[in-house]
Amino acid sequence: MKVLAALSGGVDSAVAAARAVDAGHDVTAVHLALSRNPQSHRTGARGCCTIEDSNDAFRAADMLGAPFYVWDLSSEFQEKVIEDFISEYAAGRTPNPCLRCNESIKFEAVLERAMALGFDAVCTGHYAQVFQGPSGPELHRAIDPLKDQSYVLGVLTADQIAHSMFPLGNSTKVEVRAEAQRRGILVAAKPDSHDICFIPDGDTAGWLSRQIESVPGEVIDVETGNKVGTHAGAHAFTVGQRRGLALGNPTGDGERRYVVDVDVSKNLVMIGPPVLLEIDLIETIKPRWAGALPANGDRIHVQIRAHGDALPATLSLNDENMVTIQLDEPLRGLAAGQAAVMYDGTRVIGSATVSRSRRSASL
């Protein structure tokens, strides 16, 4: 196959591309330039976006004998990932930009361009597996539970999965690093990337405060309806958050208070005792299915954070744009905007965006 390997400049994508070459594919490498103003050197543990990363990717491609190009996706990334991230936060939701990037950049803009240019598949260093199932290709968790990235790939549609190649899914990170070492890939010891790639110092709240106008407002105790403090800007708060409230102990009962709701339209941060964070009914919108549509009442597992647990639940398909997930056991703290990725065992069924979560009558 003619394979387009996306090389970030890190270990994983380099080993993934090397495995694609070993498997006999005709591999061409691209580095995605996502930043408008790339820094020359890496700072902190990030795996993309600097000229140094681009050079690392070039060297890795060179060692594999793969032609190398840089594709400028910075406009698309700005519009579909960064601006979406800002507007979601501004609307009081908590988005996952990595999912958005996979959905609209890596497996949409890049994959579509690759297919048009005559490639058969896009290969990345994500830890996930694709198997041929009875009704087409299926996306499954990687064997390394610590590295499994099927969550951030949960937005892929069946068609995108059919043209994706994840050669690392059957290995552990330790094995991949050792393989990089053995192959002489120069970035073998490069640290893993964490955090959000476009926020270099990892200070998401500080970064957002420079993008979104902060209007001070009131902090309300939901149980009493009383104003118990002020905040510098509602968008900086996420459901489940306790730090940064600086309220002391407003009720005198010794129980800690958490953000239980953020109402951006009224610029209110609602706080309450932890029990109010417990929810068992998740309403989601914009579902994307990795294969055949599930059925109403299907027993599933749902994951709501990149490295969260898979929680047993029951699925209800309200209509084609709305899915309700009833958890077996309540969960503490779920913000609108987070992605709920649904699994059948290790297989990804699909994903949807949390619009609302609440306590069911039975709780």
Add this chain to the structure above:
Amino acid sequence: MAYLDNAATTPMLPEAVAAMTELLGKPGNPSSLHASGRKARRQVEESRERVASALGCGSAEVVFTAGGTEANNIAIKGIAWDQRNKDPRRNRIVAGSTEHHAVLDPVRWLGESEGFEVTWIKSDASGEITVAALREALGPDPTNVALVSVILANNEVGTINDITALTEVTREFGIRFHTDAVQAPAWLELDFSKLGVCAMSVSAHKVGGPHGIGALIISRDCHVTPLIHGGGQERDVRSGTLDTPAIVGFATALEITTARKLETVSRVAALRDDLVKRVKEIAPDATYSGAITNRLVNNAHFVFPGCLGDSLLMLLDAQGVECSVGSACNAGVPQPSHVMLAMGADEDQARSTLRFSLGWNSTQADVDALIAALPSAIARAKRAGVPKVTTAPVRV
């Protein structure tokens, strides 16, 4: 492989390789006083004379630099500083909007960091900087201008500027004039003494010489404030030990290129014309950018509507045809060409370009290979399309 990117760099002439390699193992710093030093000095000075003779200047006017970019930086910063030191009113730099980044960026830097005012000269639709446009840029008070810089032949679209006509304008006001002539020596009759400029940049690797060596030709009466201080080599303008083998390689290449110019130009012009004709047959919707006649004979530049230049380059590369999108790269990312934007192209057009540049050893087979590879590349690149740009790039 068909190499059609000679404007980026052209292969070294075998004679230049031989002359240079012969010297690589020899001792001798041209500034040393012993026999080896004197021998190296002789090589350098003979080379200086050969370069001067090819470029129509005096040998004392040749300052060897580490290439065209350095020559441009020395001229632009050095002359601007010197002129302002002598007359603080001269605080304005006027430069073409189609300059190479090696001029564009030092001029911008002087504006941003050194307090100079910058005026960009408008280009016409063919990429030419006309006398009228220069006069307009000079404005009502040309006497506050420290320096004018206009490229001799554009690196992207190959349009040639009439430097002699332009310097007639600046001479009226006693304004210093620099020209970036890096693309010119292999293809044009170049006579420094007739251009009316006080400084001219050239580079060896565009004429079949080695990389990392070039020259700034500076007239005797033109002072420049040096950027690099040290041993005082090259008239104190450019300190640093002279690279004797590279200088000899440069002189050899320039001399031979000049001697063979007539023959090369007519042969390459025929190849280029054939290339243009056949590209237009394959892609009737493609537009030929730049001037028709007033252009470097080795340059062909097209806009392929609906195709990202980037995609075409990759698809042609995969078929062994090497060319360029024509514009500068930022971390390997081609930016929409500022030259095309200055010529009035829209952003999609400025991202849909390809430059084919022939060289001294280009052959009919190179053109044939391009023509064979181009149809499928265009079809695929069209399928991939040109992504929408949401934010305008910086215009000059």
